[in-house]
C-alpha cells in the first residue's frame with residue numbers, strides 16, 4: 051500500500067514502546083496523513099495529541115481507529131491483549147470494522163500461536179486484508195531514537211514489502227524479512243532466548259573469574275580477544291563499571307526490563323517445545339529470570355541484573371582501588 055495514497059494510519063497501544071513509535075510517525079509521515087490513536091490509558095492518547103495536535107486524532111476504540119485508517123499498527127503487551135484488540139468478544143475490536151484491503155501490522159512480542167490465530171481470523175473474514183507480525187528489538191531508548199530493528203513475518207518477494215519497509219523505517223533502522231507468517235516472532239523469540247542465556251553465562255563467567263582475583267575489565271578484554279566474544283559483554287556488560295554505557299553502569303536503568311526478558315524467555319521455551327527443539331539451558335534460564343523478576347532488588351531493572359541476582363560483586367572497583375592504595379602504601383615503605 052503506497053503511502054502517498056494513504057490518508058489515515060492507526061496506532062493502538064501507546065505504551066513505553068508504542069508512544070515514541072507513534073510519535074515518529076506523527077512527526078515524519080507525509081503531511082496529508084492523519085494518525086488515529088487509541089489506548090485504554092487515556093493519558094498517553096492525550097499526551098500524543100497534545101504533542102501533535104494537527105496530526106494526531108484521538109479515537110474512541112480500536113474499531114474506531116480501524117474505521118478511519120488504511121494501515122493499522124498495534125503494540126500491545128501479550129498475546130491475550132492482541133487477540134482481544136483484533137477479535138475479542140465486543141463490537142469495538144479492529145475486526146468489527148471492515149478491514150478489507152487494509153494493511154495490519156502487529157509489532158508486539160507475543161506467542162506465535164496467537165499471531166497465527168489473528169492472521170487466520172483476518173484472512174477468513176477479510177480475504178483482501180494483509181496481516182503481518184513485525185516484532186521489534188532495541189528497547190525503549192531505541193524506540194525513542196528510531197533505531198529499533200523490525201523482524202517482519204513475510205518473505206523477500208512479498209508485494210507489500212517495499213511499503214512495509216518505508217513505513218517501519220520511519221520508526222526504526224534495520225528491517226529483516228524473516229520468511230513468512232509468524233516467522234518475525236519466531237526469530238525475535240529465538241534471538242531473545244540466545245541473548246538471555248548469554249547474559250546469564252557472562253554473569254557466571256565474570257563472577258568465577260572475579261572470585262579468582264581477576265579484574266572484570268581484564269576479563270572483558272580476554273573474552274573480546276578470545277572465542278567468548280559477545281555483544282552482551284561488549285555493550286551490555288552485566289557487571290557495573292566495565293562498560294560505561296551499559297545499563298548496569300547506570301544502576302541497571304534504561305534497559306530491557308527483567309520481567310520482559312522473563313516473558314520472552316518463557317515464550318521461546320513454549321515455541322521450542324511446540325516445534326520439538328532440544329532445550330537443555332531453558333529450564334535453568336527461565337528459573338533465573340523468574341526468580342530475578344520477583345526479587346525486589348531486581349524487579350523493573352534491566353534484565354542484565356541477573357548478575358546481581360546470581361550474587362555477583364558490584365563493589366569490585368572500590369576493592370581494587372583499595373588494594374591498589376594499600377599496595378602503593380606498602381610499596382612506599
Ligand code: NAD
Pocket residue numbers: 062063064065066067068088089090091094112125126127128131134135157158159160186187188189190305306307310
Ligand atoms: P507497555 O505495557 O508499556 O505498553 C502496552 C500498552 O498497551 C499500554 O499503554 C496499555 O495501556 C496498552 N493496552 C493494553 N491493552 C489494551 C487494549 N485492550 N486496548 C488498547 N490498548 C491497550 O509495553 P511496552 O514496553 O510498550 O511493550 C509492548 C510490546 O513490545 C510487548 O510485547 C513487549 O514485549 C515488546 N517489546 C518491548 C520492549 C521494551 O524494552 N519495553 C522492547 C522490545 C519489544
